[in-house]
Structures are given as structure tokens and as C-alpha cells.
Amino acid sequence: MSSRRSRSQQGSSSMINDAQMADLISKLQQLIPLHVNRTNSSKVSASKVLQETCNYIRRLHKEVDDLSERLSELLESTDTNSAQADIIRSLIM
Amino acid sequence: MSASQQLTPTNPNSALKIRLAYRFLLTLNTLNAKKPPNFDHTQIHRRSHRVKIAAYASMASVVGPKRAWSRAILWKIRNRGMLARNKKRIHRISTPIRLHRHHARRRRNPNRVVHVDPFVNSGLEVKLRKLVPGAETIDPCGLLDETADYIKYLATQVEVMRNLVDLYSTI
Numbered sequence: 537m538s539s540r541r542s543r544s545q546q547g548s549s550s551m552i553n554d555a556q557m558a559d560l561i562s563k564l565q566q567l568i569p570l571h572v573n574r575t576n577s578s579k580v581s582a583s584k585v586l587q588e589t590c591n592y593i594r595r596l597h598k599e600v601d602d603l604s605e606r607l608s609e610l611l612e613s614t615d616t617n618s619a620q621a622d623i624i625r626s627l628i629m
Numbered sequence: 630m631s632a633s634q635q636l637t638p639t640n641p642n643s644a645l646k647i648r649l650a651y652r653f654l655l656t657l658n659t660l661n662a663k664k665p666p667n668f669d670h671t672q673i674h675r676r677s678h679r680v681k682i683a684a685y686a687s688m689a690s691v692v693g694p695k696r697a698w699s700r701a702i703l704w705k706i707r708n709r710g711m712l713a714r715n716k717k718r719i720h721r722i723s724t725p726i727r728l729h730r731h732h733a734r735r736r737r738n739p740n741r742v743v744h745v746d747p748f749v750n751s752g753l754e755v756k757l758r759k760l761v762p763g764a765e766t767i768d769p770c771g772l773l774d775e776t777a778d779y780i781k782y783l784a785t786q787v788e789v790m791r792n793l794v795d796l797y798s799t800i
Contacts (some may be wrong), residue, residue: 548739554716556770557770557773560770560773560774560777561773563773563777564773564780565725566782567777567781567784568780571779576707586753586754586757587753589776589780590756590757590758592780593757593761593780593783596758596780596783596787597760599787599791600679600681600684600783600786600790601684603684603787603794604678604680604681604683604684604790605677605680605793607677607680607790607793607794607797608673608676608677608680609673609677610680610794610795611657611676611680612673614641
């Protein structure tokens with residue numbers, strides 16, 4: 537049982553520090569595009585950050601769907617071999 | 630092309646973008662090589678589905694087995710044939726438990742003083758667990774960590790795809 541205690545992330549969900557949580561929330565906050573002004577970041581509540589995170593993930597999923605649809609259409613209409621070689625070259629250099 | 634001029638190897642985000650883009654193009658190439666182009670309407674839908682799977686698969690392969698979400702994605706994709714066949718019989722396949730052999734089962738001790746955490750078991754946590762793949766059995770701290778990682782890679786993948794669409798449409 538002591539080995540379970542020694543692992544910080546195991547079985548201690550009820551004992552998460554506020555500091556740890558705030559740290560993680562701020563990390564998330566930096567990743568998502570917030571509507572709120574960044575200088576007020578200390579006042580943004582954790583639940584708002586989490587809500588925005590959920591919305592952001594949903595939006596990203598939807599964008600992947602849209603983009604893959606467009607990509608599949610474009611892949612049909614272009615000559616794939618030369619186009620892809622060009623793209624790979626332009627992306628890597 | 631402005632997209633390529635903005636890519637500088639010293640920027641870690643751009644380095645990630647290049648890795649994702651390369652992997653995605655590789656997957657797309659093999660995808661294209663397999664199936665002949667069809668102009669049937671139903672095929673279009675299937676093709677876009679394949680591109681979507683290629684996007685998630687390439688994103689997860691770049692990360693590899695280091696993360697729970699990438700493992701979950703790769704597992705889901707590899708077994709999607711079986712999953713589709715067994716959809717009626719099996720409701721939820723609990724792979725995260727199988728893969729995480731070191732993840733011990735949490736015993737709820739009613740005598741332990743519980744630090745009331747507004748996040749745990751809130752509606753938001755449940756929603757987040759549904760959105761992030763493979764996040765159903767992670768503890769809440771790890772969940773936020775996985776979410777941050779997932780968002781980072783997902784956003785970069787979306788950027789890569791957007792750039793590709795722009796490039797393709799100007800050719």
C-alpha cells in the first residue's frame with residue numbers, strides 16, 4: 537500500500553492540491569484561445585477555462601471533419617504525385 | 630509560398646508542425662495509392678472518412694504510445710473493423726484498463742477526509758472525459774494533463790491540414 541501512496545497521481549484524486557489544480561488550469565488556459573483579455577487571466581475561473589476547453593475541443597473535431605472533407609475533394613481533382621512532391625518539398629524546406 | 634517561409638526549425642511549434650505534416654502526407658500517400666479515384670457520391674463520403682482517420686492516425690503515431698490519448702486512438706483505429714462488427718454486442722470496450730496494468734483500482738474509503746474538489750465528478754469532468762480519447766479512467770490531475778497535450782497536438786494538426794488545403798487549392 538505504501539507504494540501506492542508514493543505515486544503522486546495514484547488514488548489521491550480527492551487530495552489534489554489547489555495549487556496543483558491551479559497550475560494545470562493555467563497551463564490549459566494558455567493553450568486555448570480565450571475571449572477574455574489576457575491581462576485579466578488571474579481572474580478567469582477554473583470552470584470557465586474547463587468549459588472553454590470543452591468547446592474548443594469540439595470545435596477542433598468539427599474542423600478536422602470539414603478539412604478532411606475538403607482535402608478529400610481536392611485530392612481527387614489534382615494530379616496527386618507531382619502535387620504532393622511539391623508540397624512535401626515546400627513544407628520541409 | 631508564405632506557409633513554407635514561416636516555418637523556422639528553431640521554433641518548437643514549427644518543428645512539431647513539420648513532423649505532423651510529414652507523417653500526415655505519408656499516410657495520405659499510402660491512402661491514395663490503395664484506392665482508385667471514384668466519382669461516385671457515396672465514395673466521396675467514404676474518402677473523407679478515410680482522410681479523417683489518416684489525420685488522427687498520423688497524429689497519434691507521431692506521439693507514439695507515450696500518451697493515453699494516442700494509445701486510445703491507435704487502438705480504436707486498428708480495431709475499428711472489429712468494433713464495427715461487435716457494435717451491437719459490446720457497449721464499451723474498456724481498453725485503457727487493459728493497457729494500464731499499473732493503474733491500481735481506487736478504493737473509496739468513507740472514513741478518509743475528502744478535500745472537496747469542485748472539479749471532480751462535475752459535469753465538466755464527464756464531458757472532458759468523453760471528448761478526450763482514452764481519458765475515461767485517468768485520475769483528474771492526469772486528465773487535465775492529457776487534455777492539454779491532446780489540444781496541443783490537435784490544434785497543430787488542424788493547422789497542418791489547413792495549410793495543406795490552401796496549398797492544394799492554389800496548385
